[in-house]
Amino acid sequence: MWTTNERQEFAACLAAMTSYRKECQKAILKMHKQGLRTDDQLAKLNEAINNNANLFEYMAERGPESFGPENANMFPKINIHFDDQDLNQLDACLHSAARDWTSLGDAERGEVYSPVIAALHKYVQPNEEVLVPGSGLCRLAVEIAQSGFIAEANESSFVMLVMAFISMFSDGAQFLIFPFVHQISGLDKFEDSLISAVFPDLSSSLADPGLSLDPPSLIESSRLVLKAGKFEGVYANVSEKFGAIVTCFFIDVISDVQNTIINLHKLLKDGGIWINIGPIVNHNQSVGFFSPLTLEDIDRMARNAGFDIIEQSRIDTSYSQNPKTHVKTRYSTQFSVYRK
C-alpha cells in the first residue's frame, strides 16, 4: 500500500514535528541576539511555540499508529532529513486546525459549510453516502455525517491525515494552539500574532447547533468512513456509489480538473448531486505561464461530463487568516450544485 517514497515523505513530516520545538527555539535565540523583541515578548513567543510543539510531538508519537497497528513501525526513524517545506506544512496545519476545529473558524465554517449542509438536505435523501474528496482535517465530513448522511472522507496529505486523526480521536486530549505565530505580516504589533484557541473544540455542530460532535461514535456506527490516499487511485475502480459528492476548495489544488470531473460523474448514482464551492484559483504550479481555468470552464467541463447545473450562487468568505491582519483576502466563491 505505501511506496518507499511515501514512507520517506511521511518520515520527514514526523521528523519536522519532533524538531519543531528546537527549530523555533533557534529562531527565537536569533531574534534575542538581534534585539528585535523584548524579553517579555520572547517569553510569550516561547510559550506559544511550546504549546504548538506539544501538539506536534503528540502527533508524531500517535501518527504512525493512526494508519493502523500494522503500519506503526514501517516509517524510517533515523537519518531523516526535513526541510523548510516540511516546516511550512506544519504552519499550514495550524491554520487548518484553526479553521476546522477551533472557535476561530466559526465564522468561516458558517459561511461555507452551512450552505453545503443545507443543499444536501434540499437535494439528497437522508442516509445516502456523501463523498468528500480533499477532506483535510475532516470537519466538513464530520458535520455531514452528524447531519444524517453517511460521509466518506478522502485525503492524501499525511500531515492532514494525522491532524484529522488527532482532532477526532484524541480521547479528550486538548491543546492550546497559536495558529498565527509564524505569520505576523500586516499586523500592528507583535502581540497580535499570539492569538490562541483550544484544539480540538467539539462543542457544537453547525448542522445541529444543540449537539456536540462525536466523531468516534460516528465511525463506530459506520456513518463516517475515512479513506487515506490519492483520489484518482482510491476511486479508480468505484462507480455509481454515492448520492452526493462535495468538493470544497478542492478543484483549486488538483492538476487534472477535466478528468477529475469525469471521475466525479462516474462515482455518482443517477440523479446524484455534485456540490462545488471554491474561488477557482489554481495553486498547482505545473499549469505554466497561463492559468487555464475560469468558473465558466468548470461549468463547461461539468456539462460535457453529463452534469446539469441546477443551482448557482456566490458566497463571500475568507480562508484561515489572522483576524487582526491588515492584509485581507476575500474570495467571492462560486457555489454550484450539479446533477448527474
Add this chain to the structure above:
Amino acid sequence: MWTTNERQEFAACLAAMTSYRKECQKAILKMHKQGLRTDDQLAKLNEAINNNANLFEYMAERGPESFGPENANMFPKINIHFDDQDLNQLDACLHSAARDWTSLGDAERGEVYSPVIAALHKYVQPNEEVLVPGSGLCRLAVEIAQSGFIAEANESSFVMLVMAFISMFSDGAQFLIFPFVHQISGLDKFEDSLISAVFPDLSSSLADPGLSLDPPSLIESSRLVLKAGKFEGVYANVSEKFGAIVTCFFIDVISDVQNTIINLHKLLKDGGIWINIGPIVNHNQSVGFFSPLTLEDIDRMARNAGFDIIEQSRIDTSYSQNPKTHVKTRYSTQFSVYRK
C-alpha cells in the same frame, strides 16, 4: 559600474523579452491541442499576446541604450538562457505598467499617491529634493516633480528601469497592453482576462489634474533625476541631502529594514520628512520561519534612528489586480510621516 553577474542577469531579461511572443505562442498551441479554448478565444488571446510582445520587443531593442550609449553593447547577446522567473518578471512588469501608466491604475494611484503628494505640500518647501527609493516605473517620482519638488528616483531592477524609460521617453510611442492575460484565476470567464489599456498614458497629473505629464522636460530641467542601482550602494556616501524621502511599498521588499531606516535618517536634512506607506508584508524569502516585522517595529526602529512620528493614519488600497477577479486582496496600509 556593472558586474558580470548584473550583465548576465540583464541579458537574460532581454532574452525573455525577445522570446515572449514565441513562448506564449507555444503555450497557446498547447491549449489548442487540449481543446480548452474555442478558436475565437485563441485568436483573441493571440492578439493580446502579440500586443504585449510588441512592447517587450521594443523594450529589448531600446533597453541597453537606456543606460547610456556607452552601455549599449556591453550585454551578452548569444547563448543567453532565461527561465520561468524571467518570464514571471515580465508578467509583474505588465501589472506595474497598468498600475503606474494606464487608466486601469487611476483608482489605486488616487488612493496612495495623492495622500503622499498632499503630505509633501503640507510639510516640505517647494523646490526641495525628494528621494523615492524603489521607484519602480517612476510614476510617483514624476508626479512629485510635476508637483513642484525636485524628485530623485532610485530603482535597482533592470526590467523596471527599462520599462520606466519606455514609459517616460517613448517619443509618443504607445502600446496597447493586456496586463492580466497571464492571471485568469478567480475569473468568471476567459474574456475577463483580456482587459486592455493604452500604455503609457500621460494624459493627466494627479497633483495637478489640468496638466499633462511631461517627463522629458522634467528631466531636461533637472527636476527629475534617475539613479539606477541598489539603494545601499548608490547612497552609501551621501548625507543630509534631501528635504523628504518617500517609501511606498518599499519597506516590504528589503531585507535589512533597520539599517535602511538608519540610512534614510542620514540622507535627510535636519527637519526633513520621511513618508512611509505600505502594509508591512515582508516578501523577502530570507526572513526564516518567523516573519520579524510589525508596524509597531517600524515605528520603534524609526524612533531609535532619531525620527519623531508626526502623523499616522490608515489608507485602504489594493495593489495591481484584475478588476474582474473574485479573489480580492485589500491592504489596510499604514501611512506615516516621520520627522528628523
